[in-house]
Amino acid sequence: MKQTRIREMRAFVIAPGEMGADYHNQTGRHWIIDLPIANPMSVYEEYKAKRTSWGINALGTVVVEVELDDGVIGIGCSIGGEPACYIIEKHLSRFVEGQDPHNVELIWDQMWRATMPYGRKGLAIQALSAVDLAIWDCLGKIRGEPVYALLGGKTKEKLPVYATTSRPDIASHWGFQGAKIPCRYGPADGDGGLKKNIAVMAEAREQVGPDFPLRLDCYMALTVPYAIKLAKALAPYNLEWIEECLPPDDYDGYAAIKSALTGICLVTTGEHEYTRYGFRELIARKCADILQPDINWVGGLTEARRIVAMAAAYDLPIIPHGSSVFSYHLQYAFTNCPIAEFLVMSPQADKLVPLFGELFKNEPLPKDGYLEISDAPGWGVELNSQLELVRPYVRSGSKVTLEVG
Numbered sequence: 540m541k542q543t544r545i546r547e548m549r550a551f552v553i554a555p556g557e558m559g560a561d562y563h564n565q566t567g568r569h570w571i572i573d574l575p576i577a578n579p580m581s582v583y584e585e586y587k588a589k590r591t592s593w594g595i596n597a598l599g600t601v602v603v604e605v606e607l608d609d610g611v612i613g614i615g616c617s618i619g620g621e622p623a624c625y626i627i628e629k630h631l632s633r634f635v636e637g638q639d640p641h642n643v644e645l646i647w648d649q650m651w652r653a654t655m656p657y658g659r660k661g662l663a664i665q666a667l668s669a670v671d672l673a674i675w676d677c678l679g680k681i682r683g684e685p686v687y688a689l690l691g692g693k694t695k696e697k698l699p700v701y702a703t704t705s706r707p708d709i710a711s712h713w714g715f716q717g718a719k720i721p722c723r724y725g726p727a728d729g730d731g732g733l734k735k736n737i738a739v740m741a742e743a744r745e746q747v748g749p750d751f752p753l754r755l756d757c758y759m760a761l762t763v764p765y766a767i768k769l770a771k772a773l774a775p776y777n778l779e780w781i782e783e784c785l786p787p788d789d790y791d792g793y794a795a796i797k798s799a800l801t802g803i804c805l806v807t808t809g810e811h812e813y814t815r816y817g818f819r820e821l822i823a824r825k826c827a828d829i830l831q832p833d834i835n836w837v838g839g840l841t842e843a844r845r846i847v848a849m850a851a852a853y854d855l856p857i858i859p860h861g862s863s864v865f866s867y868h869l870q871y872a873f874t875n876c877p878i879a880e881f882l883v884m885s886p887q888a889d890k891l892v893p894l895f896g897e898l899f900k901n902e903p904l905p906k907d908g909y910l911e912i913s914d915a916p917g918w919g920v921e922l923n924s925q926l927e928l929v930r931p932y933v934r935s936g937s938k939v940t941l942e943v944g
């Protein structure tokens with residue numbers, strides 16, 4: 540085994556207006572922010588029209604570089620922007636710098652335990668995720684192997700992909716393995732909104748024909764009765780799954796929905812859930828038929844592979860949210876990850892563009908409904924050197940000294 544240590548970890552934000560790991564950070568017109576999409580703030584009239592109005596993109600991207608003492612650099616990213624940079628540079632760096640990068644479990648556990656007083660879910664775990672992913676990139680580069688090979692190799696020759704999009708008709712022409720469309724209206728829009736939701740699904744079914752799988756993403760916007768009513772109303776259009784209907788903390792609500800919709804459609808969630816403890820709740824309380832961790836948010840690869848193993852014991856598929864190459868490697872490596880999500884991030888949903896925008900030079904794109912990844916070491920993606928990265932919390936030396944006021 541190659542003896543090496545982590546020399547330094549650096550955390551960056553990217554130039555304003557760049558999408559990076561925060562795909563809601565769009566400056567021009569774009570379906571992801573311009574289409575009415577029901578969300579937790581839709582109950583407030585003044586924030587209903589656009590998710591950017593309440594700051595869905597307020598934090599932006601964080602990019603982490605982990606540099607080894609022989610100059611190898613690993614890259615990870617997440618959302619969290621400058622606040623994540625603060626956590627990474629001022630807190631997490633002490634558990635990373637000077638360490639052997641092979642010890643991913645130890646490093647993860649120390650970051651997790653040390654952030655427990657203020658972390659556990661959300662920003663702190665997103666920051667931790669970016670660090671973990673950068674360390675895995677280093678490990679792949681040390682060993683000259685792609686991350687999926689470090690996890691045990693490929694379980695499938697090619698990875699099927701479905702499209703999340705406002706244009707399921709185009710996605711079906713591209714050969715995707717089904718599409719997922721956003722739920723536009725929520726309980727605050729009353730019966731009129733419910734009828735419009737049904738009309739949107741009816742139109743989509745009409746466009747794509749009877750056999751193309753269709754799913755509905757509800758982005759934490761609904762209530763238990765509304766979700767059940769909507770899913771039952773969409774059954775004639777052969778809805779395959781209803782996603783993330785409720786706020787993530789409402790485990791009892793998810794269990795009620797899943798129980799009520801058995802035989803009608805599948806219930807999925809997990810995109811805004813964190814760590815194995817969160818997924819333990821979803822599994823133990825029978826909240827979902829499919830779990831959807833985001834590898835950039837959930838605790839990185841180290842935690843995601845534990846969740847995958849735990850789900851396998853309950854025969855639950857893992858279909859990760861977004862996260863591009865970071866989830867593709869995981870999905871190639873494990874048998875209970877049957878299909879990948881691809882978010883169609885062109886403004887009119889009529890072109891295939893990288894999920895992370897300009898962040899990487901060579902992010903792989905799906906073709907004819909499948910995603911192939913390279914066997915380049917690590918994640919196999921290279922940071923775009925043209926991109927302006929800013930390091931807001933530069934430290935002198937490799938160890939942080941906390942400013943105690």
Ligand SMILES: [Mg+2]
Nearest residue numbers: 756782783810
């Ligand atoms: Mg979703």
